[in-house]
Amino acid sequence: MTSRGDAVSRPARRPAAPLSHRVVLATGWTRRGLALLAGACGALAMAPVGFVPAMAVSLTVAVWLIDGAERTATSRSGARRHLGPTLRSAFSAGWWWGFGFFTAGLHWLGAAFLVDADKTAWLMPLGVVGLPAVLGIYAGCAFALARALWSAGPARLLALGFALLVTELLRGSLFTGFPWNEIGMALGSNLVLAQGASVIGLHGLTALAVPVFAAPATLADRDGAGRRNLAPTLLAALTLIGLAAFGVWRLAGGPAGDVPGVRLRIMQPDVFGDGEFTYENKDALLAKYLALSDRATSPDRTGLADVTHLIWPESPFPFILSRDPDALDAIGRILPKGTVLVTGAARVEGSQGSPANPPRYFNAIQVLEHDPASGAAAVGDTYDKVHLVPFGEYTPFLGLMERLGISQFVPIPGGFTPGPRHRLLHVPGLPPVVPAVCYEAIFSGGLVPRGDERLDRGVILNVSDDGWFGRTAGPWQHLAQARLRAVEQGLPLVRAANTGVSAIIDPYGRILEELPLGEAGVLDGFLPRSIAPTVFSEINQFIPSIAACLLLTVLFLVRYGDGRRRTRNL
Template sequence: MESAALPRPTSPAGTSPLSHRIVLATGWSRAVLAFLAGACGALAMAPVGFFPAMVPSLTVAVWLIDGSDRATLSRSGARRHLWPTLRCAFGAGWWWGLGYFVAGLYWLGAAFLVDADKTAWLMPFGVLGLPAVLAVYMGLAFAVARAGWMAGTGRVAVLALALLITELLRGVLFTGFPWNDLGMALGTDLVLAQGAAIVGLHGLTALTVLIFATPATLADRRATAADGTPGRVVLLPTVLAAAALAGLAGFGALRLEQGHVGAVPGVKLRIMQPDVFGDGSFTYENRDALLHKYLALSDRATSDETGGLADVTHLIWPESPFPFILSRDPDAMDAIARALGKDGVLVTGAARVDGTPGSATHPPRYFNAIQVIGRQPGPDGGGAVGDTYDKVHLVPFGEYTPFMAVMERLGISQFVPIPGGFTPGQRHRLLHVPGLPPVVPAVCYEAIFSGGILPPEEARLDEGVILNVSDDGWFGHTAGPYQHLAQARLRAIEQGLPLIRAANTGISAIIDPYGRILEELPLGEAGVLDGFLPKTVAPTIFSEINKFIPIIVASLLLTHIFNMRYGIGRRRA
């Protein structure tokens, strides 16, 4: 059935030669253009962080959607149909998303080479399969945008709204995977990322599309003159987009210049980065050697002014550094207690078990946890576990296997060899550590979820610290650990809280509430990192109203789109 005519994609006076070629592209040339444009956008992510790469990426995206109706025309010039046009837009979006996610997530392939004999054959599913699934979100965004497409700058707002919605869905559906959200094009740059203190990651997503897709309108021209001379290029929208980017940069620079942060008194941090992944030593048989290495490294004197653990108040170890259940190993707990001394505290990632092996009534359940360990009272007191946080947001195929029975028949298992996989914690909660303000725990990739690390009852914290323990060793010396750090850092800016990050192979860091890295241990280096704990700054606008920001941003975009489509402002004028 023929549809009502879809809105024309560009102004009637025509387009530039470059945009004209992209708009009219069909078949494989159209798919390749979309793939390359998406891959170009991935250059805006860490570690490259070249945000101008989003300009050609999103500009081409707009032109591809412009041409979705033309690409469905038959050679005889048959009338356009709604569903073929939307399918064509979806296809362009899917290829664009495939390029974006393959270029941005290629490093996932390194995880399949850790135990190559068992998992190397699955590498194509990780490097191409996951991006192919994630690209569906981009395809949906392009199709939804095409359904509401219009001429001029209004179509940029339509695309921004569609991508905002699908990026929100990507962070929620099927447990969510918001890695490299488009907003990180701005969030990776420290100065531009300051806007997250107001609008958060999702607000940055809308701004990314609005700013970097607007140059597509340079191909639009005003009405052709009576003598047939092409109309003038439309410059104003791009000038306004550049002004918005400059304004965001100015705000960020001013915020960083005026952002002076003191230290929490009485707290001296030490982060231990063991760098033990992938060398074959991480086995139960090497438990004593590993623990000795951790304690020796933790007690290392880093300068003439430092005396090892003697003057450290809080020692931080990374995610699950033990090939055994620490809390059920009294010898290991006592060794840690002796090293800490009377007043020291260890905060460490650790696997935790609840239940009894072989029990039918209370079978064991394993949790990926953060545990607080101190010394029991008394001169001979051993180690004792204080508070514990169990990771809520588990990594599919990393820490648990969806549809496990089916997957095991296919020879697919999770990377972490825990019987039955980890069990998720019941809810996000604060971690109580003696001598520290309230701790917001985030195990591994929990730190990439904007607005999702605080407990539901805690809209904001007047004081506190984010603690991110991780093990990025699965991904080697690739872009993955840098992207993880950039996304965790944005949580500090959003919430106005300092961030302590301990990663097995790096990158470990102490980050202030403005996202400035105060101390850092580079990727692939064993060592310790000493530093103070920065104070919390005044609650950010994001921390006050973060649940409403996507609604506010979407409402503003809808208002602009409605005004552009129906010309309410022009009628009043």
């Protein structure tokens, strides 16, 4: 037997490395997997989940991944020697982070490929995996740019903020733009925090969100005495508290009241798929729309006679409304004098078989009124959609795509033609209308036309068809982004969506009335008044430049201050 004194002493177990060190030192597929999971976690901050702290986890890991983007060499003695930063490693981490973020946030796109599964199901990987893979390039470029500006200490948070702001701006403009779920929506999806958009807009929220949510990464930093640097995280927390306080103060102002004499009715038909939306079924469809629109919902809303403005969603007709006398006649018979119908509708210019004037199709919003002379509905003002959806409404590189068997979802010959510019829509009885067809509502600062009359009052009208995406996160994300346009501009938002979510939203972003997703019905309400022009509405074209310059200025001031302190300590 051995006594206790003779027992062999075992070496003490080494403490586990901190999480930050594990991320920084990760290599290979471990590093890629961490980046993928971190990006996917960030998508939880978006609607409909809206778990804001998820973006803090995502961007904290992003900072540590960029910290670890260094080339190293191992000497014969086993010591590791740093050879300096590598942009390739940073780009790789950023691409995997972006791939995770966009795959988790845009997975619902797969539903669109199942609408006509016989023709498009085989293309589903292009939407569910291919698009996130392409969008991941933006995040990869952001991580590489941030690494080029990288330094030790809190300044690196500003480098990442500047880089992601630049690439998010590019994502919203290159190739017609696809700014879906910009990082600032982590703040913009929360009604209280979203009030900051009235001053700095979505791009300003992005510039603010990145350093704020990435700040916990600096808790792993220690000075020469081994102390943690708490200042960046405390400053980030105070920034969020200040933003929330501003939001609470702004929302405490109460409702702005209603526009007198305007009684709205939004018709949500919930018509999509199952062979219902066909030309052969056009009469039944129109009959359904008219019956829904004239439905009694309360003692003071017994039908269209108690409505001043009827709103129908995007392109609800499987035919060209303005060229169908029977449809115009049916609408005119049920539309009372003084009631205006505003509806999405495809329209066409030119004619088949005319080489000199071939047909051009537009995705439009049209205004219809009862014509006493003919008894039919007469088409008034029209707005043509400017921002078309790639592969949905037009096909880039059409010849190549057709050879590959890839076509757009909407079966319009040659695709839709974009409208010439954003402009106001004039609707009798309403203040100036800012039209937004479908995903035009996700473009910050691009809706209100410049050069037209000043919008001291008005309303944003968003007609959409989110039926392509079923009962997924897509329609809720679309609603959240459209709602932020109301906050930015200080204008109410009226939204008519085929399958939902239809809503009336006040200029603070509060949803006053709402029709659930996937439910047919009508939504009655009044038009909220607009409020005084917001700071953002006055200077929105300058916000991205101001935000980028501020981030760069503070970045270099912090780096210069850190450099001077290190010099004094030598």
